[in-house]
């Protein structure tokens with residue numbers, strides 16, 4: 001059905017026939033009045049599935065993370081997060097620009113975690129010189145790496161001891177859970193809030209859920225309104241999200257198998273340095289001299305990549321095992337030539 005093997009991101013998936021049917025048949029209402037039964041069902045289902053009191057549907061993950069930051073922090077408060085965190089690096093500085101929240105970034109270690117001694121040292125004393133450190137924001141998966149439960153137990157204990165709220169950017173929480181062989185709810189237990197994307201590995205066209213206590217979600221609702229993220233007959237999108245939660249969670253492990261196969265095949269090619277895939281992402285270093293022309297060559301063979309010295313290749317719902325073989329053949333052809 002898809003003429004190309006698109007490895008740029010797991011966000012490129014298109015809703016299939018069954019998901020579109022669910023969208024077409026969705027019962028809808030005006031969600032500003034709380035009247036959309038499909039949105040309400042999605043939120044209730046996600047909350048129950050992930051072990052939180054409540055959930056709130058946002059149009060995007062960027063807005064859900066920003067909504068979480070602005071619900072946890074007031075003007076002049078501070079969030080501690082990783083240099084590589086999506087919320088710090090790839091969300092246009094929204095927390096600072098729109099929330100007046102000071103970011104305190106710390107270097108991520110090679111496994112994606114933050115050194116908790118550094119986290120503790122970064123917490124500011126209660127003194128008029130300093131911003132008020134309010135929030136610790138972590139991410140799982142981060143750059144395709146899954147972080148295990150033991151680390152979060154320690155991080156959450158530190159946050160609790162020092163009076164910080166906690167947020168998890170779980171855009172790809174289900175990938176992390178599949179990698180670790182855990183239930184997603186066990187992986188995010190203990191966080192005050194969690195953001196989970198429906199539009200990545202789960203394959204919905206849009207939507208991210210922010211989960212937390214009923215009180216937290218009640219306050220986040222005002223922030224979402226302020227940010228312009230409260231939609232009307234969004235049951236059309238929620239139906240896709242419900243379909244995704246019901247049908248596309250268990251299959252995420254297939255994406256990891258495909259990524260492993262992709263990494264193994266690329267590892268056979270001369271000159272490529274391939275990092276072992278942990279979840280659905282493969283990172284490949286391409287020698288500088290071979291980069292020019294690579295993506296055009298692949299594109300002519302129906303394989304789409306984002307070029308770069310350290311290329312990220314992502315598997316997803318719309319790339320099957322045959323697609324991986326096709327990508328490997330195209331890469332193989334290029335490196336045989338050059």
Ligand SMILES: *Cc1c(COP(=O)(O)O)cnc(C)c1O
Nearest residue numbers: 060061062063086087139169171
């Ligand atoms: C994709 C992503 C988001 C949110 O992205 P949107 O494109 O705004 O939906 C947030 N965090 C992480 C880790 C992501 O990968």
